[in-house]
Amino acid sequence: MDTSLALASFLVGLTLMASLIVAIGAQNSFVLRQGLRREHVLPVVLACTLVDAALMVLGVSGLASSIGESQRLLNALGLVGALVLFVYGVLALRRALAPHVLQTHSDGQAAPLGRVVAQVLSISLLNPHVYLDTVVLVGAVGARQPAGMQGAFLLGSCLASALWFATLGFGARLLTPLFAQPAAWRVLDVLVAAMMWAVAWPLATQSLTLF
Numbered sequence: 459m460d461t462s463l464a465l466a467s468f469l470v471g472l473t474l475m476a477s478l479i480v481a482i483g484a485q486n487s488f489v490l491r492q493g494l495r496r497e498h499v500l501p502v503v504l505a506c507t508l509v510d511a512a513l514m515v516l517g518v519s520g521l522a523s524s525i526g527e528s529q530r531l532l533n534a535l536g537l538v539g540a541l542v543l544f545v546y547g548v549l550a551l552r553r554a555l556a557p558h559v560l561q562t563h564s565d566g567q568a569a570p571l572g573r574v575v576a577q578v579l580s581i582s583l584l585n586p587h588v589y590l591d592t593v594v595l596v597g598a599v600g601a602r603q604p605a606g607m608q609g610a611f612l613l614g615s616c617l618a619s620a621l622w623f624a625t626l627g628f629g630a631r632l633l634t635p636l637f638a639q640p641a642a643w644r645v646l647d648v649l650v651a652a653m654m655w656a657v658a659w660p661l662a663t664q665s666l667t668l669f
Contacts, residue, residue, distance in 0.1 A: 460604075467607035470657060471614030474599055475514075477653035478546070478591045479622050480646060481553075484581050485588075489623055493630025498574045503620075503627040505575055509582045510592055510619040511612075517597025518608050536665035539598035542590075543658035547651040554647035599661060 480486075485506060492502045521535065569577075582588055600611045626633070636642050 463604050463607055464610040467603045467610040468614035470599065470603070471596075471611035471616075472618045473614075473653050474543075474596060474657050475510075475615040475618035476622065477650045477657070478595070479510075479619060480650060481550070483587075484585065485578070486626060488578055488581055489626045490630050490633070492574065492578075493627040494634065495568075497568055498571050499627040501571060501575055502578050503623045505578050506582060506623045507616070507620045509579065509588075511616045513589065513592035514596045514600070514612060514615050514619075517593035518600030518612055520593075521597040521601040533602075533665040535598045536602040536661050539595055539602070540658040540662035540665065542595050542598075543654045543661070547654040547658070550647045550651035550654065554644045554651070599657065602661065602665070 489502055489506060493499055596615055600608050600615070603611045
């Protein structure tokens with residue numbers, strides 16, 4: 459295996475998933491709230507991470523196998539992925555102009571483990587954006603990686619997901635003051651836009667060159 463290619467694919471997967479996952483949403487709010495309550499944090503973090511990993515593996519392996527050796531389809535897929543990333547970057551900059559805070563209110567009552575896991579699975583799997591981000595977008599970029607490098611790409615993507623949810627869940631009490639500051643989210647959204655465009659640009663230029 460070419461170590462430099464594997465490292466490059468790993469970093470693409472890590473950067474892409476990191477930029478996609480940090481936006482405020484129901485899933486992140488739920489994980490943070492469970493972390494603040496110190497209630498079933500490990501099962502919640504594992505559930506979110508495993509759902510993301512399964513969907514990303516499905517996306518990358520499914521798209522790669524269905525497209526096969528068609529270079530034109532791979533290039534077209536790369537251009538679509540680059541376009542979506544560009545749009546996501548624009549949306550992140552829009553959020554930066556109107557920063558927000560993450561609400562984590564709690565009723566203080568402990569919930570059974572089964573109910574909590576069912577809640578986090580429903581939040582994760584019933585959100586259409588989850589499939590767009592993991593199956594379609596991550597799948598598109600992963601399928602465009604050099605031959606044999608999809609595993610390194612998926613490793614980076616899954617690591618970004620695991621680190622983010624673990625940070626939210628287990629570092630909730632330390633992160634709450636930061637999440638309460640609109641300025642912090644402005645900086646984060648700008649960084650998210652930069653990361654998305656950093657992935658989109660080489661993906662688009664490579665796909666156009668190979669057409």
